[in-house]
Amino acid sequence: MKDNQAPQAIYLKDYRCPDYLIDKVDLTFKLYDQDTVVLSRMEVMLNPDSKVESPPLELDGGDIKLVTIKIDGELVNDDNYIVENEQLVLKAVPKSFVLEIETIIQPQSNTRLEGLYVSNGMFCTQCEAQGFRHITYFMDRPDVMSRFTTRIEADKSKYPILLSNGNPVGDGALEDGRHWVSWEDPFKKPCYLFALVAGDLACADDSFTTCSGRKVDIRLYVEPQDLDKCDHAIESLKNAMTWDEEVYGREYDLDIYMIVAVSHFNMGAMENKGLNIFNTSCVLANPATTTDAGFQRVEGVVGHEYFHNWSGNRVTCRDWFQLSLKEGFTVFRDEEFSRDMGCSIKRIEDVTYLKTYQFAEDAGPMAHPIRPDSYIEMNNFYTTTVYQKGAEVVRMIHTLVGEAGFRKGCDLYFDRHDGQAVTCDDFVCAIEEANQIDLGQFRRWYQQAGTPELEVSTAYDSGTQVLTLSVAQYCAPTPGQDKKQPFYIPLRISLFDSEGQPIVVKVKGDRSDVLYINEYDCVVPVFERKQEICFEDVSERAIPSLLRNFSAPVKLNYRCLKEDLAFLVRHDSDAFSRWDAAQKLVLLSIKEQIQNCQEGMDLVLDELVVSSFEYVLQDQSLDDALVARILMLPSEAYLVEETELSDTDAIFKVRQFFKRSIATKLEALLLSRYEGNKLSVAYEATAEQIAVRSLKNACLDYLSVLGSDVSESLCFAQLASADNMTDESAALRTIVHQQLGDWRGALDDFYNKWQHEPLVVDLWIGVQASSPAEDALAQVKALESHKAFEQTNPNKVRALYGTFANANLVNFHQGSGAGYQFHADCILAMNKINPQIAARLITPLTKWSSYNLVRQKAMCDALREIIAQPDLSNDVYEIVSKSLADQI
Numbered sequence: 001m002k003d004n005q006a007p008q009a010i011y012l013k014d015y016r017c018p019d020y021l022i023d024k025v026d027l028t029f030k031l032y033d034q035d036t037v038v039l040s041r042m043e044v045m046l047n048p049d050s051k052v053e054s055p056p057l058e059l060d061g062g063d064i065k066l067v068t069i070k071i072d073g074e075l076v077n078d079d080n081y082i083v084e085n086e087q088l089v090l091k092a093v094p095k096s097f098v099l100e101i102e103t104i105i106q107p108q109s110n111t112r113l114e115g116l117y118v119s120n121g122m123f124c125t126q127c128e129a130q131g132f133r134h135i136t137y138f139m140d141r142p143d144v145m146s147r148f149t150t151r152i153e154a155d156k157s158k159y160p161i162l163l164s165n166g167n168p169v170g171d172g173a174l175e176d177g178r179h180w181v182s183w184e185d186p187f188k189k190p191c192y193l194f195a196l197v198a199g200d201l202a203c204a205d206d207s208f209t210t211c212s213g214r215k216v217d218i219r220l221y222v223e224p225q226d227l228d229k230c231d232h233a234i235e236s237l238k239n240a241m242t243w244d245e246e247v248y249g250r251e252y253d254l255d256i257y258m259i260v261a262v263s264h265f266n267m268g269a270m271e272n273k274g275l276n277i278f279n280t281s282c283v284l285a286n287p288a289t290t291t292d293a294g295f296q297r298v299e300g301v302v303g304h305e306y307f308h309n310w311s312g313n314r315v316t317c318r319d320w321f322q323l324s325l326k327e328g329f330t331v332f333r334d335e336e337f338s339r340d341m342g343c344s345i346k347r348i349e350d351v352t353y354l355k356t357y358q359f360a361e362d363a364g365p366m367a368h369p370i371r372p373d374s375y376i377e378m379n380n381f382y383t384t385t386v387y388q389k390g391a392e393v394v395r396m397i398h399t400l401v402g403e404a405g406f407r408k409g410c411d412l413y414f415d416r417h418d419g420q421a422v423t424c425d426d427f428v429c430a431i432e433e434a435n436q437i438d439l440g441q442f443r444r445w446y447q448q449a450g451t452p453e454l455e456v457s458t459a460y461d462s463g464t465q466v467l468t469l470s471v472a473q474y475c476a477p478t479p480g481q482d483k484k485q486p487f488y489i490p491l492r493i494s495l496f497d498s499e500g501q502p503i504v505v506k507v508k509g510d511r512s513d514v515l516y517i518n519e520y521d522c523v524v525p526v527f528e529r530k531q532e533i534c535f536e537d538v539s540e541r542a543i544p545s546l547l548r549n550f551s552a553p554v555k556l557n558y559r560c561l562k563e564d565l566a567f568l569v570r571h572d573s574d575a576f577s578r579w580d581a582a583q584k585l586v587l588l589s590i591k592e593q594i595q596n597c598q599e600g601m602d603l604v605l606d607e608l609v610v611s612s613f614e615y616v617l618q619d620q621s622l623d624d625a626l627v628a629r630i631l632m633l634p635s636e637a638y639l640v641e642e643t644e645l646s647d648t649d650a651i652f653k654v655r656q657f658f659k660r661s662i663a664t665k666l667e668a669l670l671l672s673r674y675e676g677n678k679l680s681v682a683y684e685a686t687a688e689q690i691a692v693r694s695l696k697n698a699c700l701d702y703l704s705v706l707g708s709d710v711s712e713s714l715c716f717a718q719l720a721s722a723d724n725m726t727d728e729s730a731a732l733r734t735i736v737h738q739q740l741g742d743w744r745g746a747l748d749d750f751y752n753k754w755q756h757e758p759l760v761v762d763l764w765i766g767v768q769a770s771s772p773a774e775d776a777l778a779q780v781k782a783l784e785s786h787k788a789f790e791q792t793n794p795n796k797v798r799a800l801y802g803t804f805a806n807a808n809l810v811n812f813h814q815g816s817g818a819g820y821q822f823h824a825d826c827i828l829a830m831n832k833i834n835p836q837i838a839a840r841l842i843t844p845l846t847k848w849s850s851y852n853l854v855r856q857k858a859m860c861d862a863l864r865e866i867i868a869q870p871d872l873s874n875d876v877y878e879i880v881s882k883s884l885a886d887q888i
């Protein structure tokens with residue numbers, strides 16, 4: 001890419017309100033097999049807040065063919081407008097007028113999957129963030145909110161179902177076997193929430209009566225063969241509607257709630273007003289074809305999109321820099337929802353994800369605050385930082401003001417800003433006002449990127465009976481932010497005595513900011529670079545349990561004894577903290593052995609790890625889901641995040657060593673928990689059953705590495721007898737990854753059995769792409785030409801290329817660099833087909849500085865090969881160029 005063509009960044013500091021407003025939009029779509037005609041009639045007026053004298057009207061576009069423009073019914077001739085940089089600019093326009101624009105688009109050849117496109121013969125739209133401009137010329141920005149009507153015309157036999165936002169208001173027949181349907185959305189909305197669907201779809205329906213007694217029709221539209229996979233999503237939706245009424249006092253506001261499942265989709269799902277569009281992977285679920293994780297994902301995503309109706313749609317974002325206003329908040333809401341639906345280890349899962357992927361993003365070249373200052377391509381900022389770290393920031397606010405205070409703040413926020421497009425700061429202000437508090441310093445979480453580190457040490461004075469915690473905070477520089485100001489960090493703490501009993505916590509001094517959750521558990525804000533926290537009346541050397549429930553998204557460096565961690569695994573009163581202690585213990589031991597491995601010494605298994613695992617496996621009173629989570633060794637990706645100049649071979653070797661040695665030592669116990677957790681009742685995706693299966697399959701995973709006849713036959717027996725996809729795919733995975741028996745035959749049989757279920761085929765692809773076997777790269781290449789693979793389908797691309805690069809440590813990072821080379825070629829192929837997906841595939845390469853020098857160079861070579869190509873999309877250009885800013 002030459003400098004003079006380098007794409008330009010957009011800055012938050014340049015924000016200006018729109019010069020015009022579009023009050024009302026009437027759209028007509030004439031859908032055909034080739035050209036689709038779009039007629040747009042807009043009521044435009046000068047924005048009274050605009051500071052500009054007679055501003056030109058600038059409408060965004062892109063890849064659309066302009067046919068005609070009319071102002072107040074008069075054709076605008078060629079001299080009175082220009083099309084420049086994809087924008088349509090009208091120089092002199094009245095203060096208030098009707099603008100009509102006719103354009104032509106080609107949805108059939110749209111492989112980018114933004115704007116209007118075709119998936120399996122069905123027309124559908126994706127307008128967030130800036131897809132609407134590929135449908136018609138418009139002010140494609142979220143602070144322009146309009147009332148929409150939509151008329152759709154299409155062939156009646158091919159497209160009997162025609163949907164858009166809001167309520168249906170008319171339909172009728174047309175010539176040539178065509179028909180039309182009209183929709184009206186009574187709520188003002190930004191155009192990113194517009195949606196249209198046309199297809200031959202089956203419908204599962206139900207209804208929900210809201211707290212004020214209004215009946216809402218629920219309709220889930222799917223391809224006819226998927227009608228048997230609708231129940232769980234509908235149940236989840238009704239649960240989400242009830243939950244939002246109970247927890248936030250928020251009711252649904254239209255008479256109809258529609259969800260459409262589509263196979264080709266860039267992300268998980270989209271919250272379009274009244275007409276959510278979902279990736280099939282996030283809505284379809286059936287015991288035979290869907291794993292427990294899949295069921296939980298459906299529940300979470302259905303909840304997420306539903307919750308957006310208030311946090312996103314009724315109150316929306318002023319500009320895209322404010323994305324975390326809706327996404328961070330809505331992720332926080334869906335996390336809490338899933339926990340309330342019974343997932344006891346939800347917090348553990350979410351924290352694991354954050355520490356593995358968000359911490360890595362914060363440590364890399366794409367690090368940005370949850371409210372970024374600039375972007376080249378907005379689609380690149382739908383990140384784990386904006387979503388998951390954004391949710392942590394909302395969670396910290398929740399912690400600081402408490403359940404009731406948070407509800408008061410949210411009530412004020414929703415009531416004050418209903419129908420508006422607002423900023424993250426408006427949210428913080430509402431919380432502050434409702435609670436009479438000052439979140440001034442706390443706001444730095446919105447401005448500063450990077451993961452703060454807390455350095456904690458303790459000193460106990462038996463004379464005064466005071467336990468002192470010395471806390472220092474530090475945050476490493478991130479791109480564009482060399483120096484950081486101290487963060488406001490809620491640190492949640494408990495203390496335990498040598499018997500494992502909690503100690504009453506009493507923070508010394510006159511600190512009105514300390515929050516006591518109960519007498520044993522408190523939240524102490526840390527806001528200076530260095531600070532001391534003193535606990536009074538501590539009668540013995542207490543063992544602290546720090547950062548309980550992960551009260552802030554920080555790295556905690558507390559050098560404690562491994563014995564203390566093993567002690568907390570047994571005695572901490574809180575499940576999250578027990579898991580956290582176990583993870584820290586295992587992590588310390590694994591790190592020691594990685595060092596040993598690199599120094600060519602023999603590997604040894606820490607007795608404390610074995611005894612801790614033995615303890616949790618033996619304690620039948622513990623929650624099975626928790627035991628399964630404790631047994632799960634830190635992932636390879638997390639070990640990369642936790643080590644410097646990571647040696648991927650050593651990480652893999654040590655992790656395998658731990659698995660094998662633990663399995664050897666605890667074989668009998670693992671076997672008995674495996675047998676004891678076989679369910680004899682019919683499959684249900686309940687929290688209880690999911691917990692039982694998770695422990696069973698965690699045991700199987702350990703046993704499978706023993707390579708004994710017993711363990712091999714266990715895996716094959718489970719594969720043959722499974723009546724659900726959780727057990728079936730878990731068995732297939734161990735068989736393939738350990739290359740047990742006729743593993744190739746098992747793969748073939750599985751494919752033959754499930755080839756007509758695309759989501760199961762994705763699992764089948766993923767199992768192979770993540771295999772540590774030596775020929776896995778060759779296998780991945782072979783799969784590229786398998787008839788099940790399609791570069792135009794993001795689910796297939798994620799299953800093959802995404803899994804290989806993100807979940808196959810040894811093969812992606814093989815010393816020859818062949819894994820990186822292959823991946824660079826995939827990214828370049830995808831750049832032409834679907835830039836959003838291509839850009840997301842780059843993520844594993846952006847983390848080059850985490851690996852040892854040989855890998856660093858090979859990864860940078862791959863990035864340089866990409867940047868050298870002409871015709872890079874903005875999406876790919878932005879990420880690769882930022883990744884190479886500090887290249888070696």
Ligand code: TRP
Pocket residue numbers: 126128129266267268269270271304305327379382
């Ligand atoms: N707003 C969507 C969500 O619920 C995100 C999303 C869906 C999206 N599809 C997209 C973002 C396409 C960018 C591009 O999180």
Ligand code: ZN
Pocket residue numbers: 304308326327330
């Ligand atoms: Zn969202």
